[in-house]
Amino acid sequence: xxxxxxxxxxxxxxxxxxxxxSAPAATRPLKDLLPCPVGVCGMSGQFGDAGWRELVAxxxxxxxxxxxxxxxxxxxxxRSLDFSRADACAxxxxxxxxxxxxxxxxxxxxxxxxxAGLDKSTFxxxxxxxxxxxxxRYRGRAVxxxxxxxxxxxxxxxxxxxxxxxxxGEIDHIRRAFDVAHxxxxxxxxxLNDYNLENLPRKGAAFLRxxxxxxxxxTPIHGIGTQSHLDVEIAEGxxxxxxxEAAQFGLKIHVSELDASLKSDRRxxxxxxxxKRAQQAARVTELTESFMALPDDQRFAFTVWGARNSDxxxxxxxxxxxxxxxxxxxxxxxxxxxxxxxxxxxx
Ligand code: 9MR
Numbered sequence: 001x002x003x004x005x006x007x008x009x010x011x012x013x014x015x016x017x018x019x020x021x022s023a024p025a026a027t028r029p030l031k032d033l034l035p036c037p038v039g040v041c042g043m044s045g046q047f048g049d050a051g052w053r054e055l056v057a058x059x060x061x062x063x064x065x066x067x068x069x070x071x072x073x074x075x076x077x078x079r080s081l082d083f084s085r086a087d088a089c090a091x092x093x094x095x096x097x098x099x100x101x102x103x104x105x106x107x108x109x110x111x112x113x114x115x116a117g118l119d120k121s122t123f124x125x126x127x128x129x130x131x132x133x134x135x136x137r138y139r140g141r142a143v144x145x146x147x148x149x150x151x152x153x154x155x156x157x158x159x160x161x162x163x164x165x166x167x168x169g170e171i172d173h174i175r176r177a178f179d180v181a182h183x184x185x186x187x188x189x190x191x192l193n194d195y196n197l198e199n200l201p202r203k204g205a206a207f208l209r210x211x212x213x214x215x216x217x218x219t220p221i222h223g224i225g226t227q228s229h230l231d232v233e234i235a236e237g238x239x240x241x242x243x244x245e246a247a248q249f250g251l252k253i254h255v256s257e258l259d260a261s262l263k264s265d266r267r268x269x270x271x272x273x274x275x276k277r278a279q280q281a282a283r284v285t286e287l288t289e290s291f292m293a294l295p296d297d298q299r300f301a302f303t304v305w306g307a308r309n310s311d312x313x314x315x316x317x318x319x320x321x322x323x324x325x326x327x328x329x330x331x332x333x334x335x336x337x338x339x340x341x342x343x344x345x346x347x
Pocket of ligand 1: 066257
């Protein structure tokens with residue numbers, strides 16, 4: 001799992017400062033403005049919060065469980081499966097007429113303990129079983145899955161090494177997960193998902209090389225998930241460049257976890273507020289325009305990683321405090337300047 005630091009570790013080139021955009025007046029719901037589903041993540045603990053629920057139902061038409069469809073919620077220590085939390089998320093999406101995106105079947109940061117010490121054949125059998133049973137349970141409800149999450153090494157130098165790759169092979173554990181998921185739900189749109197693909201061109205390139213390898217091997221991969229936890233200080237053109245390269249595969253593209261932190265990893269951040277806002281607006285505009293420039297059938301969905309600033313994982317990080325403003329709505333549910341940047345880019 002990325003830390004705040006690792007997600008935002010791009011170059012620190014200062015973008016031109018055109019002054020801070022101001023918060024826009026409320027506009028039409030986002031789901032009516034984009035030509036594809038607009039997604040948001042959430043968790044069952046939020047379902048009872050009327051402010052969150054009303055905002056989500058009004059603005060979004062796709063739902064990604066923020067953690068309750070991961071192994072941490074489903075896989076018990078004895079490798080049996082507990083679907084209670086994942087079911088609550090699927091039911092929420094269904095009740096609210098939202099498309100459900102499953103996240104995530106295989107992630108390097110999860111599942112190590114229940115799989116520790118197994119002989120190779122039991123390991124492989126239970127790996128397949130996990131992917132098969134989870135995918136099959138939501139067949140007809142989850143339209144799509146992040147099958148493998150965050151496969152590329154932090155700096156883009158090859159792939160990560162972890163319990164899955166060590167037991168089943170660096171590429172083979174990925175192929176295997178896609179094959180089993182496809183068999184369990186032939187209609188599901190299957191994604192490879194990662195972060196820093198725009199922030200670190202070297203990592204974006206490594207990710208796309210992996211996509212190419214998988215496609216050449218006949219793996220049923222249908223989509224590229226770019227998390228888009230944007231580093232607002234990256235140079236103009238990097239986001240557009242990644243999208244142009246990614247589009248060439250002809251796969252669906254999911255902006256799967258958009259947020260744009262106003263904080264910096266530098267120890268001393270002397271940027272005035274207006275400059276940070278302008279950088280955020282510029283990069284979010286570039287992302288939205290790059291996504292909109294894709295062919296219609298490649299635009300899978302545009303998903304933000306939280307509804308309100310106060311819902312963001314970035315504001316749960318003790319080091320970050322609670323003052324970051326990385327999302328489209330403020331704590332009261334009013335649109336933020338970043339929302340204005342998305343809407344303006346759509347125009
Ligand atoms: O935002 C998520 C946080 O609530 C969870 O505790 C954490 C571990 O499950 O995962 C966070 O979401 C991550 C996502 O699943 C994958 N990309 C990075 C996201 C932020 O760390």
